[in-house]
Amino acid sequence: MKLNLPTCFSWPSSRRSRKGLTCLVRSPPNNSKPAFGPVDTVRRMSTPSASRAKKQALDRTTDPTDAAVVTLRLPQELSSDVLHGIAKTLSQLRVLGLTALVVVDGGAGADCRLLEDQALRLCEAIDSFAGPGSKMAGHVFSRRKRKTPASTPPGVVADTILVDDRGVLERALRRSVIVVMPSLARPDDISCRAPADANATTLALTRYLAGFPSEASSGTDDPASAPTTHPSARLASVERIIILDPLGGIPMTRRPHVPHRLINLEQEYDMLLQNLKAGASTCPETAGTGRPNAPNDNHAANLSLVKDTLTLLPPTSSALITTPFAAACTSSSTPPTAHRRPLLGFDSMVTTRRQRNPLLHNLLTNRPAFSPSLPLKRIQDEEDGSSQRVNSGSATLVKRGMPVTIYPDPRVEPWRFSKPTATRLRLTDDCFDLARLLYLIEDSFNRKLDAQHYLKRVNDNLAGVIIAGEYEGAAILTWELPVGVSEQDACAQRRFVPYLDKFAVLKTRQGCSGVADIVFNAMVQDCFPDGVCWRSRKDNPVNKWYFERSAGTCQLSASNWAMFWTTMDAKERSTTLQDYESVCRSVEPSWADKKHVID
Structure with missing residues (x-):
């Protein structure tokens, strides 16, 4: 597919980057009708004809939508400027052909109202930019009792998260609508929703989009061992897993204040997880972000999450762990505000080397913003010697990699x-x-x-x-x-x-x-x-x-x-x-x- 770009926008110098973008970019459908409305309500109540269902299944099989599963942690602690910057980045990803599905994580102690308020807050920020807009889906996740093995101690009940969207996600993906989902789950159709672990909802969403059966139906806890359903069940081609956490990327063992730029899971996962857990057991400080565990515990949870999700996806998919502030970064020297929002377009994307938006850079190149084999001093020299900017702007790219x-x-x-x-x-x-x-x-x-x-x-x-x-x-x-x-x-x-x-x-x-x-x-x-x-x-x-x-x-x-x-x-x-x-x-x-x- 050919994409007409403004002459003021220049691609990265890598020829492979341009080639990779060509196969990834898909222009949003030119549809002026609202994404959701009475038409969808009537259509949901009626049974589609066999030919229409067959055509929709064929469309999903031959040309699935490129999607990114995003987990946004603690949005209640973000200013309006930062949230608008994130919304702008998500809108720009959509322009480049990657539709985001966002899971909102309010942290420990968050209630239903807080999660819904923050989801609506992000939707309003996204809707302020051009495009098909956003949709809040608050009834997507459900909680079911998992079959526990005989060795499970008495009184321990394990739950599993399922996705029951009633076609909401499929319609949104067809229209390139950004879906924002508070991490809420209900035990049945008549019970009230309650906050659910965001890592579990993110993993369940990835399984659902990739066409895997739920853990409850597959009878296994191992994502890799679960057989795939029919190819028509795959709703999207999940290209990226993105975690926006105030803690940032996964820290290096010897330099805890410097994040890894690239993690090769096949080589480094076991050792990194062991080091993070060992550091958490001896760390007297707490995250101070509303979560009771030490920062290394949260880093370990992020690393485990991307490992579990990438296991479900093709080897070409990757995960990015960075801060919300880095995701809100634009080429402008000042953050966007509600009163000064530039028009959405390529003119305000990544155009300089000084400030790289890690999400946009990764989509264009599938590489970290800085080569992982570069010495840290080289990066600091390139950034005018400011280690603070390096740490805040750096991200950890995670790939399944190779042994x-x-x-x-x-x-x-x-x-x-x-x-x-x-x-x-x-x-x-x-x-x-x-x-x-x-x-x-x-x-x-x-x-x-x-x-x-x-x-x-x-x-x-x-x-x-x-x-x-x-x-x-x-x-x-x-x-x-x-x-x-x-x-x-x-x-x-x-x-x-x-x-x-x-x-x-x-x-x-x-x-x-x-x-x-x-x-x-x-x-x-x-x-x-x-x-x-x-x-x-x-x-x-x-x-x-x-x-x-x-x-x-x-x-x-x-x-x-x-x-x-x-x-x-x-x-x-x-x-x-x-x-x-x-x-x-x-x-x-x-x-x-x-x-x-x-x-």
């Missing part, structure tokens, strides 16, 4: 040089698929490798190997001896150089897949946190990427090599840089074409 295998496992024992008498890791060991590893290197570099020469050179000094996915990316790291230093002296003086020998990503996975970031982060965070060095040809187009992620670089004279390192204090240790240069000059390449001679 990362590291040999040897640094969680068991940190990487250290092993003495010659010790058992060494070799590329010919059974734990490696050597054929796939060699293919990965040759495909990434587009050059034929002299395998025998390469194995002879690295097998006796291999430090470790990082493998992403099914050999979609890899890093081979070695311990190198500086020229003129014996192995005995290097052991005594700890002068073995950690060297990145090969960094390879399949051509089909290069670009926005994030494989390179995943491998690089594993190298500098898990394997060599104290620093590593490598070299690259001076005319290598990847050097800009290397430069942004290194702590230092220099051009090696009388050669075609540029040297990079991540060791933060390398300049203060003159011997370290000398050893790095000695290794980068002396390592002999192993390419079969022998073109390395000119380097």
Whole structure:
């Protein structure tokens, strides 16, 4: 579908971003009739004909609406300006083809009236902008008793949340109406509604939109094990899960005030959840946001929620956790107000690099606002050194991602040089698929490798190997001896150089897949946190990427090599840089074409 854009709007520079937007953007239907009214009431009471039902089912199967499930936490604590900023962002997402369904979470102690008032407040803000408008759906969720196993302690009753919308969501999605749902559920058709856990309602909504049966009907608590219903039951293609929480993104373990930029669930979920729960058990502070648990408990709940929802969705779907203030961010230097609301359009979207709206940026690129492998200092320099703006404007992008295998496992024992008498890791060991590893290197570099020469050179000094996915990316790291230093002296003086020998990503996975970031982060965070060095040809187009992620670089004279390192204090240790240069000059390449001679 072709989208006519104003000439004043410019896309991101990434070609893949433009390509991805083309397949995602769907213009809202040009329908001047109200989304809901007497016509819908009459239609609901009558039974649709078989042909009409078949046509509607076919439409949902072949061309489902792209949707985002949004959880807005504690809207009662947000000012009108911030709420209007969020409403504007949701309206802009709709213009770009992504219709939001918002679950309103009032936190602990919220009653029905507060949740309904805040839902209406958000609807009014959305309706102030151009477009099909919004709809408050307050009777979507119901609560049913779940079948508990025999091992459940007496007196413990587990409930499950179901979606019973009576066609409201389907009609809204067809008309690109933003639906706002207070997190309320009723036990039956005649009982009053009561506040329900927003995580449970968000998960139930995602299951319903994705075409999965409810937990009550499937008889299982595991979202991944529940079989899908007929494809016609899928109401929407859920592209994004968005959590707007005042706590912001998931914090780093070593830097609790800095959020993760990207989380690879396949690799990091278990460890992150363990660290968050361990931190919550020792944290004396409380969130101070109306919820009784420590902040890390709430972060852990957010992480578990996105993991459970993404399990139901295709691998291309992702989740974004950020603050309501970041979601309200626009290209304007001042927040929108009720008295000064710019017209909805592309002219006020993300047009500068200074202030990136994480929701809009993620929709256009499916990437975090800043690359996850960039050092924090680089981001602070780009933002005029303001760490406060970085923390408030950053978001955590969560993807199902891919598994990362590291040999040897640094969680068991940190990487250290092993003495010659010790058992060494070799590329010919059974734990490696050597054929796939060699293919990965040759495909990434587009050059034929002299395998025998390469194995002879690295097998006796291999430090470790990082493998992403099914050999979609890899890093081979070695311990190198500086020229003129014996192995005995290097052991005594700890002068073995950690060297990145090969960094390879399949051509089909290069670009926005994030494989390179995943491998690089594993190298500098898990394997060599104290620093590593490598070299690259001076005319290598990847050097800009290397430069942004290194702590230092220099051009090696009388050669075609540029040297990079991540060791933060390398300049203060003159011997370290000398050893790095000695290794980068002396390592002999192993390419079969022998073109390395000119380097």
